[in-house]
Amino acid sequence: MKRFDHDSGRRGFLKGLLSLGAAGALPGSLLVPAKSQAAPFDASAYQVFRNACPRNCYDTCSIKSYVKDGVLQFVEGAPESTYTKGSLCVKGYAYPRRIYSPDRIKYPMIQEGGRGSGKWRRLSWDEAMDIIADKILDIKKRDGSLLGLGLTKYSGQFGIVNYGVEGMMSSLGYTTRFVGTPCWPAGIDAQNYDLGDMWCNDPEDMVKSKYIIVWGANPAWCSMHSMKYLYEAKRRGAKVLVIDPIFTQTAAKADVFWQVRTGADGALALGMARHLLDMGLVDKDFVENHAVGFEEFADYLRKNVTVEWASEVSGIPASEIREVTEEFAAAKPATVWIGYGMQRHTNGGAMVRSIDAFVAMSGNIGVEGGGARYGHLATWGFNYHAMVQKQPEGSVGFAGASGPKGEFDFAGGGSAKYSDRAVNINKTAQEILDARDPELKMLWISCKNPFAQDFDRNKLERAFKKLEMVVSVEQFFTETVKHSDIVLPATTLFEEWNVNVSYWHYWLSLNEQAIKPMHEAKSNIEIAAALSRAMNRKEPGSCTFAQEVDGKEWMVKEFNKGIYGLFGIESWEDLRNGPAKAKLASSASWNEKKFRTPSGKYEFKSDLCAKNGFKALPEYVEVRKATAPFRLLTPHVQYALHSQFVNLDWMEAFYPEPYVFIHPDAAKAKGIGELDMVRVFSSIGEVKVRAKLTKNVQKDCLVMYEAWFRKLDFNVQNVVDDCAADMGAMKTGAPGVAIHDQFVDIERI
Amino acid sequence: MSLNADHTLSLAMALRDFFSAGCATEMADAVPALCAGRTLGEDEARELEYEFNRLFVGPQAVPAPPFASIYLEKEPQLMGRSTLEVREFYLGLGLAVPEGGVPDDFLPYELDAWARLFMVELGEESDEARQTLHEAREWLVQEHMARWLPAFLERAAQSSPSPLMADILKTLENWLHAAKENV
Numbered sequence: 001m002k003r004f005d006h007d008s009g010r011r012g013f014l015k016g017l018l019s020l021g022a023a024g025a026l027p028g029s030l031l032v033p034a035k036s037q038a039a040p041f042d043a044s045a046y047q048v049f050r051n052a053c054p055r056n057c058y059d060t061c062s063i064k065s066y067v068k069d070g071v072l073q074f075v076e077g078a079p080e081s082t083y084t085k086g087s088l089c090v091k092g093y094a095y096p097r098r099i100y101s102p103d104r105i106k107y108p109m110i111q112e113g114g115r116g117s118g119k120w121r122r123l124s125w126d127e128a129m130d131i132i133a134d135k136i137l138d139i140k141k142r143d144g145s146l147l148g149l150g151l152t153k154y155s156g157q158f159g160i161v162n163y164g165v166e167g168m169m170s171s172l173g174y175t176t177r178f179v180g181t182p183c184w185p186a187g188i189d190a191q192n193y194d195l196g197d198m199w200c201n202d203p204e205d206m207v208k209s210k211y212i213i214v215w216g217a218n219p220a221w222c223s224m225h226s227m228k229y230l231y232e233a234k235r236r237g238a239k240v241l242v243i244d245p246i247f248t249q250t251a252a253k254a255d256v257f258w259q260v261r262t263g264a265d266g267a268l269a270l271g272m273a274r275h276l277l278d279m280g281l282v283d284k285d286f287v288e289n290h291a292v293g294f295e296e297f298a299d300y301l302r303k304n305v306t307v308e309w310a311s312e313v314s315g316i317p318a319s320e321i322r323e324v325t326e327e328f329a330a331a332k333p334a335t336v337w338i339g340y341g342m343q344r345h346t347n348g349g350a351m352v353r354s355i356d357a358f359v360a361m362s363g364n365i366g367v368e369g370g371g372a373r374y375g376h377l378a379t380w381g382f383n384y385h386a387m388v389q390k391q392p393e394g395s396v397g398f399a400g401a402s403g404p405k406g407e408f409d410f411a412g413g414g415s416a417k418y419s420d421r422a423v424n425i426n427k428t429a430q431e432i433l434d435a436r437d438p439e440l441k442m443l444w445i446s447c448k449n450p451f452a453q454d455f456d457r458n459k460l461e462r463a464f465k466k467l468e469m470v471v472s473v474e475q476f477f478t479e480t481v482k483h484s485d486i487v488l489p490a491t492t493l494f495e496e497w498n499v500n501v502s503y504w505h506y507w508l509s510l511n512e513q514a515i516k517p518m519h520e521a522k523s524n525i526e527i528a529a530a531l532s533r534a535m536n537r538k539e540p541g542s543c544t545f546a547q548e549v550d551g552k553e554w555m556v557k558e559f560n561k562g563i564y565g566l567f568g569i570e571s572w573e574d575l576r577n578g579p580a581k582a583k584l585a586s587s588a589s590w591n592e593k594k595f596r597t598p599s600g601k602y603e604f605k606s607d608l609c610a611k612n613g614f615k616a617l618p619e620y621v622e623v624r625k626a627t628a629p630f631r632l633l634t635p636h637v638q639y640a641l642h643s644q645f646v647n648l649d650w651m652e653a654f655y656p657e658p659y660v661f662i663h664p665d666a667a668k669a670k671g672i673g674e675l676d677m678v679r680v681f682s683s684i685g686e687v688k689v690r691a692k693l694t695k696n697v698q699k700d701c702l703v704m705y706e707a708w709f710r711k712l713d714f715n716v717q718n719v720v721d722d723c724a725a726d727m728g729a730m731k732t733g734a735p736g737v738a739i740h741d742q743f744v745d746i747e748r749i
Numbered sequence: 750m751s752l753n754a755d756h757t758l759s760l761a762m763a764l765r766d767f768f769s770a771g772c773a774t775e776m777a778d779a780v781p782a783l784c785a786g787r788t789l790g791e792d793e794a795r796e797l798e799y800e801f802n803r804l805f806v807g808p809q810a811v812p813a814p815p816f817a818s819i820y821l822e823k824e825p826q827l828m829g830r831s832t833l834e835v836r837e838f839y840l841g842l843g844l845a846v847p848e849g850g851v852p853d854d855f856l857p858y859e860l861d862a863w864a865r866l867f868m869v870e871l872g873e874e875s876d877e878a879r880q881t882l883h884e885a886r887e888w889l890v891q892e893h894m895a896r897w898l899p900a901f902l903e904r905a906a907q908s909s910p911s912p913l914m915a916d917i918l919k920t921l922e923n924w925l926h927a928a929k930e931n932v
Contacts (some may be wrong), residue, residue, distance in 0.1 A: 103810040694897040
């Protein structure tokens, strides 16, 4: 077989072709004259670009991308970041498979003959924008406002410039926004009540910890770059305890594993707090000088909590609770990593407050290597230039107080006469069904896959029937796209300019455009500009968004002196040499022990919390009562980030199908054998899947890892309802969602 | 089945036009040359467009992507080594694909290159020049297109094509056969 080898031995015929007029005219020809003389390919000529993984992930990796001949060849973790430290996770390394997947959405398209008909027709960008603009103007004419137009967007593609999606909506007028977050809101509010903000230590300082509790997080799968700090701490003699209802990969690396009864973490923390109290291990200086309400809390503990009670509720032996508590107190510094999983409960916020209280009493707040670590937004002080857009003159909106629009809303509230209409992102289906005056008529979806991530999928399907038009901005044909009228192809991180920071570590990364967009993909701000052109063509002044945008310029406009100062850089261009880390006075948050609470101190007793309808003290709150024989947990899998990545061929090779994991005793009682096909069901729906038997899960628990498989209709949201978590409304605009308080039954089919 | 040179050339161009079509009208315009003069009504053309998108375009994952690298790479992907091979080949002809994000080994581009080479070759009088053009065309067909088009045709055939689409695919198969014979 002869190869046309471009690296060596170029075939003779090419030399003669140019002079023979092969480039001459041919009727209807597609190919065009080459711009320059055929340049030989240089195998060594890699261009290196800086990228930043924009997934909703602790690690927010700094990426080095290698491009040759305009093609992304491979990626690696940036070695300059001590956090990313030259490596990516299994998902990150698969990026070239994502960019060059034949499955990518290539063109704007419209689905004719109804959603789900599969009858798709190509549109030019202009045609697509004309159809969309006509619909928006029609809604405005019918309703007198644009509140019938809704936006649902979350964390599918982070990057500061991508807040231009929200900007696009504002540039059209006052619209309906799905606000809040399914991720971490209960814990955010809890930390705000206790500390006055969510602000975690630098994760790199975990190496200094002498005792580490990883409580409801699975970094081995979901924050693999943090694991090296756990290992280093262990090497230096630290003990690591993992508390989780599932025996996770992280638990396998720990010294001690507590398989806690789900939703009983709060009781466990209170039991540990009581033991600190009993043993005289409370940090007196902290609770007396830097905190308020400790005596009331201690009183609560004495009257209501015993170690035996905590043991009974949590399933952890009392002797172990005592032993660990004493070891934790003795090991200074000691830290708890509070995972997002453990606050996705009806009592999630209360549980985080109990853990905060335990860490605070032990004297580990404001201490390097210590801390009740949850997350932070301390490095997110950008300009939000793309996000902050002005409504057109004369826009009419929702009359009344405007609430916060989510944890990443840095735009600040104005005192305008009108505002957007805020509805709960965690009840997408119900909100669409319930919206009145005006009804929701049109939904714009970007950076989000509601059919994979929003709750009660069957209800969502009913709700979508109410919508007159659904527009999805996507990279792949998800279930959401299937339920859309129009799909617009979106760029990947390698095809756009952006800038990214993390809610966990303290690094800042530039995201350069490394390759030209594949097919006809556009970035979110380019889409906004295209829509603005169509709107203004049809009705001058109907959209204030810039009609031409330059991605690089818009990225630069997000920087300000505050960011440059914080990261110690002169210009964004410094980031071309590698990511930069914030210059921190201390790796410990709250190192000055000046808290942002109303009292300025750590608040064991929070009047604000009481005012918002919860207990002032971090008291025990019982978790949601079971409604079916098994509790269902639907956490992340190693190979996916929510609905992303499992659709790629490399991931399919490792992870070809989903399973429900069940304890062998429970399986036996149900007559279920290894790899049997089963039905997991509740009152709202069912999932058909094969069973795997494992003692990693508790006898009354089932585990199904959430993921979107391109060839399967597996969807855990069929059986996850939209029951709210306790907290979250204060800082994120809507309470969280009790993802792990779900109950199902199972049977063999 | 054997086709004469002119017919092979015009088929290549009609196939190019069909597979690069972005709408029902453009598809319908290419059909008569591919299916013995058959013309399509508006509804038929629209149904053909939906089917064309289901098989070759998207937005859902398509069974038969019309790109060489999907069939020639060890791990199917766009912009693979085989794509760059074709890019280099076009550059040798003084040609390039138009600006935009479509890979160089998109089927219509390859048909276009083949048709150009053949057209020039047919009008060329010098034996030496004809030999050079012939070698280039030989590479394109034997060493490249013939290595992936059968797999492409097979995947499309297994994806329940309509009788009309099956006819068009058969025409592509016939063209490939003729193009191989012609070199």
